[in-house]
Amino acid sequence: MKNFRSILFILLAVSPLSCQKEAAPAPEGAAPPAAAGISPQRFADALHAVMESDRVVYTKNVVNRLQNKENIIKASEHWEDEKTLPLPAQMFRMGAEMVAKKEAGFTYSLLSLWPLNKQNKPSTDLEKKGLEFVAANKGANFYGEEELGGQKYFTAVYADVAVAEACVKCHNEHKDAPRTDFQIGDVMGGVVVRIPL
Amino acid sequence: MADANESSTSRRSWALFLLVTALSASGLGAIMNSEKSEARAIFLPGPTSSGHYQIELDCAGCHTASFSSTEDLDGACVHCHGAELTASKDSHPKSKFTDPRNASRIAELDARSCLTCHVEHAPGRTTEMGLSLPRDYCFRCHQEIGQERPSHQGLAFDSCASSGCHNYHDNRGIYEDFLVKHAGEPEVLSAPLAQRIDAKPCPSEERARLGSGGGDASCADCHAPQAQTFASGKHGMRAARGLKRMSPALARLPMKASAAGHELACASCHQRPEDPLFASVTACEGCHNDEHTRAYRDSKHFERAERAARGEMAAKGAVTCATCHMPSGEDESGVMFTSHNQNDNLRPPEKMLRSVCLSCHGLAFSLDAIADSELVRKNFDGRPGAHVLSVDWAMERIQ
Numbered sequence: 001m002k003n004f005r006s007i008l009f010i011l012l013a014v015s016p017l018s019c020q021k022e023a024a025p026a027p028e029g030a031a032p033p034a035a036a037g038i039s040p041q042r043f044a045d046a047l048h049a050v051m052e053s054d055r056v057v058y059t060k061n062v063v064n065r066l067q068n069k070e071n072i073i074k075a076s077e078h079w080e081d082e083k084t085l086p087l088p089a090q091m092f093r094m095g096a097e098m099v100a101k102k103e104a105g106f107t108y109s110l111l112s113l114w115p116l117n118k119q120n121k122p123s124t125d126l127e128k129k130g131l132e133f134v135a136a137n138k139g140a141n142f143y144g145e146e147e148l149g150g151q152k153y154f155t156a157v158y159a160d161v162a163v164a165e166a167c168v169k170c171h172n173e174h175k176d177a178p179r180t181d182f183q184i185g186d187v188m189g190g191v192v193v194r195i196p197l
Numbered sequence: 198m199a200d201a202n203e204s205s206t207s208r209r210s211w212a213l214f215l216l217v218t219a220l221s222a223s224g225l226g227a228i229m230n231s232e233k234s235e236a237r238a239i240f241l242p243g244p245t246s247s248g249h250y251q252i253e254l255d256c257a258g259c260h261t262a263s264f265s266s267t268e269d270l271d272g273a274c275v276h277c278h279g280a281e282l283t284a285s286k287d288s289h290p291k292s293k294f295t296d297p298r299n300a301s302r303i304a305e306l307d308a309r310s311c312l313t314c315h316v317e318h319a320p321g322r323t324t325e326m327g328l329s330l331p332r333d334y335c336f337r338c339h340q341e342i343g344q345e346r347p348s349h350q351g352l353a354f355d356s357c358a359s360s361g362c363h364n365y366h367d368n369r370g371i372y373e374d375f376l377v378k379h380a381g382e383p384e385v386l387s388a389p390l391a392q393r394i395d396a397k398p399c400p401s402e403e404r405a406r407l408g409s410g411g412g413d414a415s416c417a418d419c420h421a422p423q424a425q426t427f428a429s430g431k432h433g434m435r436a437a438r439g440l441k442r443m444s445p446a447l448a449r450l451p452m453k454a455s456a457a458g459h460e461l462a463c464a465s466c467h468q469r470p471e472d473p474l475f476a477s478v479t480a481c482e483g484c485h486n487d488e489h490t491r492a493y494r495d496s497k498h499f500e501r502a503e504r505a506a507r508g509e510m511a512a513k514g515a516v517t518c519a520t521c522h523m524p525s526g527e528d529e530s531g532v533m534f535t536s537h538n539q540n541d542n543l544r545p546p547e548k549m550l551r552s553v554c555l556s557c558h559g560l561a562f563s564l565d566a567i568a569d570s571e572l573v574r575k576n577f578d579g580r581p582g583a584h585v586l587s588v589d590w591a592m593e594r595i596q
Contacts, residue, residue: 078374080286100292107296118345123298149300175595194297 040154041143044193047106048158051092051191056163059088064164075166088167105195110160112189114179116171120189124148127192130157135187142190145197152197160189243318246327247449248540251431255438259317267310274311277429281541285367285548306337314365326545332358348590360546360568361585370550371564376591382559416463422528423537424463430538432461445484456484473506477517492576493518516557524552561588 063085066072075085086094092110100107113131115121122128130142134157142157162168168182182188237254245253252258259273275282282290293299294308307313316322316329323329333354343350357363361371369375413436417424428437435443442460445452459465466480478499482490493499498516505515522539542548546567554563565581566572572581 078372081375097290097292100295103295107298109296109298118341123301127298148297149303151297151300153297192298196297 040195040197041156043106044143044154044156044195045141047108047193048156048191051095051108051193052158054095055088055092055160058091059164059166063088064166068165068169087170106193108191108193110189111192112160114171114177115189116174116176116178126155127157130155130192131190133157134159134190138187153194154197155195156193158191158193159187160191162186162188241318244320245317246315246320246323248327248544249317250449251435251443251447252438252440255440258438267312271311274315281544282366286369287366288368289365302338306334331355335363346590348586348593358545359585360583361564361587364545364547367545367548370547370555370560371587373591373594376560376588377595379555379560380588380592382561384559384562386557386559413463416467420534422532422534426541427463427537430540432539433537436461448484451486452484453486459484473512474502474517477519477523478502481518488574489576490518492574492578496576496578498577514557521549521553524549526552561585564588 063075066085067074073085074082075087076082077087077090078084079086079090089110096108096110109120111120111122111127111131113121113128113135122131124146126144126146130144133142134140138159141159144155146153146155162171162182162184165184167188168184168186171177171182171188172180235254237256240256241253244250249259259270261269261273263269289308291309294303303309314330314334315327319329324332335357336354339354339357343352358365363371413424413427427433432443435441435447442462444458444460446457466476468480469475472479478493482493498520501510502515502517502520504510505512519535522542523535523537524542525533525535528534536542542552547564549567550560550563554567558566562581564585564587565583566577568585569581569583572579572583
């Protein structure tokens with residue numbers, strides 16, 4: 001009986017009877033293939049300009065002001081449970097995850113050579129090389145290409161600089177801190193933007 | 198002449214073969230596509246998991262646009278479990294693994310798809326939580342944990358998901374800072390916080406409508422979140438998919454033979470509003486016949502429920518079956534209601550910590566209690582014989 005069921009299952013799985021719906025046609029107005037009007041580097045630079053600006057605004061004008069200057073509300077990792085503000089790094093990552101869900105044609109992440117969460121250390125050779133480069137060459141960006149999972153990517157790495165007291169205080173005092181001597185203006189990590197080629 | 202006869206016989210045989218094949222195919226197709234026919238059971242390639250067996254004949258519930266595309270099957274998983282995953286602050290959402298930087302991890306364990314860990318119709322390799330992968334899967338990405346956490350050195354990777362330690366999706370009640378925050382709490386908190394919502398009797402005109410055959414649909418008119426959660430749980434998931442209502446005869450858990458033919462609807466439990474313990478205890482006992490249920494009336498939890506029912510203590514201090522298995526929560530507009538998905542906070546059991554246990558007990562005591570399977574069987578009549586080290590380890594790291 002079991003064999004009979006298995007055979008029936010296989011027959012039905014490959015039979016036209018099992019196709020209950022036809023494949024949907026391509027939606028009208030779908031984006032045309034990428035035009036050659038903008039280079040991956042320029043695209044990545046533009047994306048990073050937005051990311052960096054939002055990140056600095058949130059860190060300085062929201063977290064640092066409300067937590068460190070005006071003592072109104074704290075920012076903490078478990079912000080929902082503790083009724084606090086999300087940490088700037090969490091704010092950045094929540095945006096990155098939402099973009100990832102939208103499959104927007106690029107991905108980005110916030111990484112460091114000295115991460116509090118070890119999952120945020122470099123995981124590819126190019127990430128490591130890029131993070132080391134931006135840490136050693138202040139003000140310079142790093143660009144390269146890499147192949148991951150059979151797909152080629154243009155990968156850009158931008159320095160992530162400590163812009164407020166909130167950044168260095170939290171990272172220097174955290175129980176998982178691998179480095180405790182950060183000062184405002186130091187490169188603490190990097191933003192990695194990837195665009196499939 | 199002989200050749201002509203042979204040729205004619207051969208043609209007839211082929212015609213007969215084709216006719217039988219066509220009739221069989223159309224017959225099987227009719228069964229496959231018929232609405233929830235019980236005859237569909239012949240197509241099942243193997244028993245489904247405890248979470249899905251009730252609805253396994255609703256083939257198209259999982260096998261949607263295409264029969265076997267991973268993407269479509271994943272979509273069906275998310276259709277039913279997506280909101281729950283979002284609410285659980287999923288520790289391993291798909292979006293983490295679609296990032297190309299995790300390509301090497303995907304090669305080890307493709308965490309983009311639900312099916313990597315949860316394959317159906319595979320009873321031989323399916324364990325708790327519908328996991329069809331060997332339990333040491335954390336190893337694939339967290340090999341270095343022993344270096345990062347000295348307390349974890351030498352621990353077997355199949356022990357990560359031991360009660361009170363880690364879950365793949367839902368860690369809301371056991372994340373490290375939460376353990377620290379609740380460390381040092383007494384076994385029983387001085388002011389129990391259990392929040393029960395007293396069931397309000399239906400207005401008389403509504404009861405009349407129910408009596409005239411309105412049934413579950415009438416209840417749902419006024420109790421939408423209760424009806425919605427009932428449809429998601431094991432009491433209502435069959436009816437919600439157009440299958441024959443759930444009855445104890447169809448259950449895999451031990452049930453009373455006397456209740457075998459009873460079909461579950463709102464009125465199965467809600468039939469004696471004047472009895473405060475009927476819907477929350479007596480109705481459960483009417484069907485369930487496992488050790489945990491049978492031991493309830495010997496427990497301190499029942500003692501409290503009885504005292505509250507007699508008016509000797511506040512109702513919020515009572516602990517009935519429903520207190521733990523149907524906790525109260527907020528609907529989308531912030532209104533409190535009793536969840537009628539009685540499986541939800543058992544998936545995993547640690548989910549019960551925040552919604553139930555911590556209302557009255559300290560975290561460390563609660564962790565020990567739910568980790569002791571013998572104590573769970575005895576319906577918590579006794580003291581925990583197990584000790585979960587997670588709170589101790591979390592405290593060591595901050596000292």
